[in-house]
């Protein structure tokens with residue numbers, strides 16, 4: 117595949133958004149659709165932009181060479197709602213309880229979240245009487261958050277916003293944020309400003325090592341500007357006086373995420389050192405080595421999946437996920453004509469691949485056939501919800517990291 121960014125990468129003229137050094141080529145996914153821009157009518161135009169992955173030859177940060185601005189991607193009509201995935205909500209509830217107990221949070225404390233979406237995380241703190249405040253640029257998601265009692269400012273968070281709440285946060289959550297923003301340094305500077313001296317930042321993000329292991333090219337799209345290793349993430353935090361004091365691996369979230377706990381107080385646990393050693397062993401600090409390996413895995417997966425679509429020709433999809441748009445674009449196959457999704461903001465709209473989004477009940481009302489579960493990261497949860505469909509003869513498939521019948 118080729119895109120508008122290919123010539124600059126090939127000429128060594130594309131530079132790192134973090135440190136300005138030259139970018140090394142990783143993978144071109146062509147001109148991909150803006151994955152979460154669902155259309156009101158099938159005939160409305162599909163917006164596309166170059167989607168080219170590269171790695172910095174100096175700081176090793178993996179990134180897209182260019183993308184539409186965050187303001188375009190996360191606009192008023194942004195339909196993604198975290199609460200639609202029980203796995204996410206359960207993980208958030210457990211974490212909120214853990215943080216409340218570990219830091220002995222109470223009435224006088226405040227917890228902030230950047231990219232708080234519909235309040236799926238912060239609402240769990242309210243039960244323990246801890247005050248919360250969210251920041252999210254998507255108007256619809258912020259409105260949903262306020263409905264569950266989560267005070268939310270509708271804004272793209274940056275260091276200036278952080279200044280307005282300086283030293284107020286015992287905890288700052290930034291989950292699936294540092295992959296999404298245009299200027300991660302400015303956001304982390306804002307997080308450092310928010311934190312009290314003894315406050316803790318909880319950073320969650322998909323882990324580059326897991327993406328490479330799974331060959332999950334369908335998680336590469338414009339919303340994800342950066343693809344973090346623990347090494348590049350720790351370096352980013354350190355630039356703003358935050359050191360990593362703990363790490364958790366979350367294999368069930370988004371195909372494999374890491375959760376870092378960071379604070380202004382120096383501290384470096386053995387678990388963090390262990391993960392960094394593992395990343396080095398996997399060659400993550402040498403982009404040229406893993407980029408070649410990843411390109412080979414990617415080619416193999418594309419061929420296998422294309423054959424699967426030709427043979428099975430699924431009638432339906434489950435989950436109007438952003439990753440579905442990328443998958444079908446890269447495979448260059450039409451995909452099913454309809455998909456079910458529990459998100460009200462997505463229902464009745466048309467995906468970039470031209471599928472109509474219907475509520476999940478539609479699956480039981482139609483003739484059973486083959487249905488592809490696009491968010492393979494939630495395959496078990498969705499298989500649990502689609503039991504009637506399977507019992508009536510429907511076949512449910514997940515395609516990543518390997519094709520399997522659920």
Ligand code: JHZ
Pocket residue numbers: 196200201202203292339340370434435436437438439440456457458459462491492493494497498501
């Ligand atoms: P899901 C999003 O990616 C977008 P997507 C974003 N860029 C990001 O970083 C991650 O997630 C965090 C539906 N569903 O989350 C809901 C059901 O209908 O894998 C969603 O539309 N029933 C912010 O969009 C979609 O599937 C269910 O039971 O690729 C899931 O999309 C479940 C579990 C989900 O990611």
